[in-house]
Amino acid sequence: MASTTATPKSAAQRSRKYMARRNKITMFLFVVPMLVVFLCMVILPSLQSLQLSFTDWDGISDTYDWVGFDNYVDMLTSGRFWNAVRNTLILGIGSAFVINLISLGMALLLDHIHHFSGFFRTIVYLPALVSAFIASTIWKYMLNYNFGAVNSMLRKAGLAGLTRDWLGDQHIVIWVLLFLICFTLGGNTTLIYLSNLQSVPQELVEAAKVDGANAWQVFRNVTWPMLAGSVTVNFTLSLIAGWAIFDQVQVLTSGGPGFVSETMAFFVYRVGFGEYRAGFGSAAAVILFVVVMISTVISNKFLRDREIQA
Structure with missing residues (x-):
């Protein structure tokens, strides 16, 4: 049975x-x-x-010779390479922090706007719809020293002393690039924060207010822990995008003046394709890959631990 x-x-x-x-x-x-x-x-x-990366291939010839680690040794002893590393750190880490900070502030403002909210969200997201190439081309004309809109407005306002060769001054060009990158890459980040803010249980917010918490205390103790997931996603994506910055540098400065504004991604392109040192450029690409992987793993580990603690 x-x-x-x-x-x-x-x-x-x-x-x-x-x-x-x-x-x-x-x-x-x-x-x-x-x-x-x-x-x-x-x-x-x-x-x-x-x-x-272990050869001296020029990118054109059918033959090449093995050079071992010579490309890596030459690169690590090159001032030009370390300048590109410095610029990448400034633009990568700097843009990740600035974009997330500004985007979070914009998301908090948009979350409290109840009239014409769709219009304001569209305005904030609009720069993200424009390709980096197009946006950089527009800014290139606006920042032109002779006829650009920025210097023209400064002259008309009687502030001619503030005019600069924004893209030709080696002391400020990297900071100008940082500003432009933050301006064009914040739309998606803002929307991710905004969608997460709207999923925060209002019961918790109201309970905190009833207990006497002010706006800052509500944000710090209720809203901010709830944003842990979106912070991880946004910071990781912003960091990866920062390491791979290329379009803005290519259009606005071509790495100039001289090699001052080169990033690692642009360094790989210029060396490999512009100077016909494909083996050397491949070694630079390998180093860039390793840097991106290590930084992504470390940031994810730190941010994931914060999510668990929150």
């Missing part, structure tokens, strides 16, 4: 296991084409770049 009742159950279990396995195989088959494309377009070129 027991065997007759167990058989249908075991048959049903086998059927469920079969269907689960079949669904997994079906889903995997849907993913396979994308995996093949990713393998051919990302993984294999990356491995080839690692291989070429």
Whole structure:
């Protein structure tokens, strides 16, 4: 009697296991084409770049010689490379902090706007819809020393002493780039913060106010811990985007004046394709990859720990 009742159950279990396995195989088959494309377009070129970093290939010739770690040694002893590292740190880490700070402030303001909220959200998000190339081209004309809108307005306002060659002054050009990057990359970050703010339970906010908490205490003890997930996402994405800054530098300064405003991404491009030192450029790309991976892992570890504590 027991065997007759167990058989249908075991048959049903086998059927469920079969269907689960079949669904997994079906889903995997849907993913396979994308995996093949990713393998051919990302993984294999990356491995080839690692291989070429140990050669003196110029990017054109059919032959090249193995030079071992010479490219890495030459790079790590190059002042130009360390200048690119410095600029990348300023633009990468600086833009990540500034963008998140400004975006969080804008999200808090938008969360308290009840009239024409859609209009103001559109205005804040609008710069994110414009490509970095187009936005940089517009700013390049606006910051032109002779006929740019910025210097023209300063002259008309009687502040001619404040006019600058914004993109040609080696002392300020990197800070100008930082401002422009923060201006164009904050739209998505603001919307992520705003969507998270609107999911904060209002019961907790009201309870804190009833207990006598002021606006700052409500934000610090209620709202801020609730934003832990969006802070992790936004800071990580901003940091990665900061390490890979290229378009703005290419359009606005081309790395100039001289090599003053080069970033690591632009350094890889100019050395590999502009100076026909593909092996040297591949070594720089490998170092950039390692830096991005290490910084991303460290920031994620720190931010994930903060989420758990919150």
